Amino acid sequence: xxxxxxxxxxxxxxxxxxxxxxxxxxxxxxxxxxxxxxxxxxxxxxxxxxxxxxxxxxxxxxxxxxxxxxxxxxxxxxxxxxxxxxxxxxxxxxxxxxxxxxxxxxxxxxxxxxxxxxxxxxxxxxxxxxxxxxxxxxxxxxxxxxxxxxxxxxxxxxxxxxxxxxxxxxxxxxxxxxxxxxxxxxxxxxxxxxxxxxxxxxxxxxxxxxxxxxxxxxxxxxxxxxxxxxxxxxxxxxxxxxxxxxxxxxxxxxxxxxxxxxxxxxxxxxxxxxxxxxxxxxxxxxxxxxxxxxxxxxxxxxxxxxxxxxxxxxxxxxxxxxxxxxxxxxxxxxxxxxxxxxxxxxxxxxxxxxxxxxxxxxxxxxxxxxxxxxxxxxxxxxxxxxxxxxxxxxxxxxxxxxxxxxx
Amino acid sequence: xxxxxxxxxxxxxxxxxxxxxxxxxxxxxxxxxxxxxxxxxxxxxxxxxxxxxxxxxxxxxxxxxxxxxxxxxxxxxxxxxxxxxxxxxxxxxxxxxxxxxxxxxxxxxxxxxxxxxxxxxxxxxxxxxxxxxxxxxxxxxxxxxxxxxxxx
Numbered sequence: 001x002x003x004x005x006x007x008x009x010x011x012x013x014x015x016x017x018x019x020x021x022x023x024x025x026x027x028x029x030x031x032x033x034x035x036x037x038x039x040x041x042x043x044x045x046x047x048x049x050x051x052x053x054x055x056x057x058x059x060x061x062x063x064x065x066x067x068x069x070x071x072x073x074x075x076x077x078x079x080x081x082x083x084x085x086x087x088x089x090x091x092x093x094x095x096x097x098x099x100x101x102x103x104x105x106x107x108x109x110x111x112x113x114x115x116x117x118x119x120x121x122x123x124x125x126x127x128x129x130x131x132x133x134x135x136x137x138x139x140x141x142x143x144x145x146x147x148x149x150x151x152x153x154x155x156x157x158x159x160x161x162x163x164x165x166x167x168x169x170x171x172x173x174x175x176x177x178x179x180x181x182x183x184x185x186x187x188x189x190x191x192x193x194x195x196x197x198x199x200x201x202x203x204x205x206x207x208x209x210x211x212x213x214x215x216x217x218x219x220x221x222x223x224x225x226x227x228x229x230x231x232x233x234x235x236x237x238x239x240x241x242x243x244x245x246x247x248x249x250x251x252x253x254x255x256x257x258x259x260x261x262x263x264x265x266x267x268x269x270x271x272x273x274x275x276x277x278x279x280x281x282x283x284x285x286x287x288x289x290x291x292x293x294x295x296x297x298x299x300x301x302x303x304x305x306x307x308x309x310x311x312x313x314x315x316x317x318x319x320x321x322x323x324x325x326x327x328x329x330x331x332x333x334x335x336x337x338x339x340x341x342x343x344x345x346x347x348x349x350x351x352x353x354x355x356x357x358x359x360x361x362x363x364x365x366x367x368x369x370x371x372x373x374x375x376x377x378x379x380x381x382x383x384x385x386x387x388x389x390x391x392x393x394x395x396x397x398x399x400x401x402x403x404x405x406x407x
Numbered sequence: 408x409x410x411x412x413x414x415x416x417x418x419x420x421x422x423x424x425x426x427x428x429x430x431x432x433x434x435x436x437x438x439x440x441x442x443x444x445x446x447x448x449x450x451x452x453x454x455x456x457x458x459x460x461x462x463x464x465x466x467x468x469x470x471x472x473x474x475x476x477x478x479x480x481x482x483x484x485x486x487x488x489x490x491x492x493x494x495x496x497x498x499x500x501x502x503x504x505x506x507x508x509x510x511x512x513x514x515x516x517x518x519x520x521x522x523x524x525x526x527x528x529x530x531x532x533x534x535x536x537x538x539x540x541x542x543x544x545x546x547x548x549x550x551x552x553x554x555x556x557x558x559x
Contacts, residue, residue: 010534022552030481030553031489033534226488226531239503269508270470272413298471298507306507 005034010218242303242312247296250312253289255279269307270294286310410469414439417511429515431463440465444515448558449523453550454482457558461495461518463511473505476518483546483553485530485539486521496531497521 005018011029022032215221253259255275260266266275268291275281281289282296288307290298298306303313418439421431428447435441442463448454460479466472478484478493488494495518498504530536538546 222488222490226494270413272416272510301471309506 239302457554485536
C-alpha cells in the first residue's frame with residue numbers, strides 16, 4: 001500500500017490522492033476505498049488541455065457520446081469536446097471518475113438550463129432541449145413522489161419492454177449505465193449496483209436532502225435499510241398474542257421429580273429462577289413449563305412457546321408457517337409481480353408514512369405466516385395496481401421493487 | 408420487577424464465570440439495563456488482539472423483548488453498521504426470533520462468534536459483505552488495519 005493511490009470516500013463521494021492514512025480529507029470518514037488506477041494530474045476543467053490534445057486522457061467516458069462529432073458543420077463546437085465535456089461546455093458538464101476496469105464509476109453533473117447563444121445561432125441542436133427536458137423530468141420525479149404520471153423508475157427495470165417508459169429513457173446517455181433498461185453501452189459508465197446509481201443521482205440533483213420517499217445518498221439509503229432491518233422484525237412477522245381464555249385454559253401441574261431432570265434442579269426459563277418440587281407451573285402443549293405469571297406475560301404478546309416456538313393452540317399442533325404446518329402460497333406466476341407493484345404504488349401514495357407502510361407491505365412477503373390470496377382478491381389487486389401504477393414513481397419505488405426481487 | 412431479578416442473576420453469572428474473551432460490567436452501577444462489554448477479537452479472526460467496547464442495552468420488557476448490541480469501538484465487519492451507532496445485526500435479536508429463554512451470555516457469545524464467522528448474506532454493510540465474499544484477503548487486511556487503529 002503506497003501513497004499516491006487514488007482514494008474514494010464512500011461517505012461523501014470525495015476523490016483524492018492518498019497521502020498517508022486512509023481517512024477522507026473532506027469529511028474525515030474512514031469508509032474509504034483505494035481505486036486502483038495510477039494518479040493523474042487534475043486535468044478536468046482545463047479546456048486548453050483538451051483543445052490541444054488530439055486524444056485527451058480518458059477520464060470522461062461520456063466524450064464518446066459527443067453528438068456534434070458526427071455533424072458536418074461543427075467547426076466551432078470542435079473546440080469543446082462535447083456537450084458533456086468536463087467543464088468545457090458552456091451549458092453542462094460532467095466529471096466522471098472511472099476505474100480502468102470499468103467496474104466503478106462516479107459522476108457528477110451540472111446543467112445550465114439556459115441555451116448558449118452560440119449554439120442557437122448555429123441551428124437547433126436536437127439534443128439540447130431533450131437533455132434539458134430529460135433532466136427536468138428526472139429532477140421532478142425525484143423531488144415529488146408523484147409528478148404527472150411519471151413512472152420511469154417505478155417500473156420494473158428488468159422489463160425494458162414497458163411501453164409506458166418515456167421516450168427519453170431509451171436514450172443511451174441516460175440509460176447506458178442502467179441495468180436492464182437498454183442494452184449495456186460499453187462506453188457509458190458501468191454502474192454495477194443500485195448504490196452507485198443512487199449516488200450518481202444524488203450528485204445530479206446536487207443535494208443531500210430527503211424528499212418524500214426518495215433517498216439521494218448512500219448514507220440515507222443505508223439509514224433506510226438499517227431501519228428496515230431493525231423494524232421488519234417487529235410484531236408484524238412475530239406470532240400474534242394468545243387470548244386470555246386460551247392462556248387460562250392451559251393445564252397446570254405441580255413440579256415433580258421427572259421435571260426436575262437428572263440434576264435435580266430446574267429453572268423457569270423466563271425468569272431463570274429455580275423451581276422447587278411441588279410448585280405449581282403452567283404446562284404448554286409442547287410440554288415446556290413455566291411460572292404462570294411468566295408465561296402469561298409472554299403469551300399476551302405471542303401465542304407460541306418461548307422456548308421451542310410451537311403454538312400453544314393444541315389443535316393445530318404447530319404454528320402456521322412452521323415446517324410441520326407450512327403455508328401454501330398459490331403458484332401463480334403473475335401474482336408476485338402484481339403484488340409487488342401494488343405494494344409499491346401504495347407506498348408512494350401514503351406519502352410520509354410510506355416507510356412504515358413499505359415495511360408492513362414488505363413483511364408479509366418474507367413472513368412465513370402469509371396466507372394465500374383468494375383468486376378474486378388477487379385479480380382485483382392486479383386490476384387496481386394497474387390503475388394506480390401510473391401514480392407510482394421515484395427511486396424508493398424502484399428500490400422497493402428491487403428489494404422485493406432479491407428478498 | 409421480575410426482569411431486574413433475572414438481569415441481576417445473569418450479570419452475576421457472567422461476572423463470576425465469564426465466557427472466553429468477554430468481560431461484562433454495568434455502564435452505571437445504578438442501571439442494570441445498560442451493560443458495558445469488552446469483547447476480545449477471536450484468535451481466528453482479523454480482529455485478534457483487538458479489544459472492542461460493546462454496549463448491550465436491555466429493554467424494560469426484557470426478557471420478552473430482545474437486547475440490542477452495538478459496537479462503540481469502530482469495527483470493519485459486514486454485520487456491524489459503519490456509523491456512530493455500530494449496531495450489530497443478529498438474527499436471534501430480531502423481535503420475531505427472540506426467545507425469552509435466550510440468555511445474555513448466549514447473545515454475547517453469538518456476537519463474538521460473528522467476529523470469526525461473519526454472515527455476509529445477512530449483512531448491514533453490503534460493500535464489506537461483497538468484499539468478504541469476493542476478496543477475502545483485502546477484507547482481512549482492512550479489518551486488521553481498523554482493529555489496530557481503533558481497538559488496540
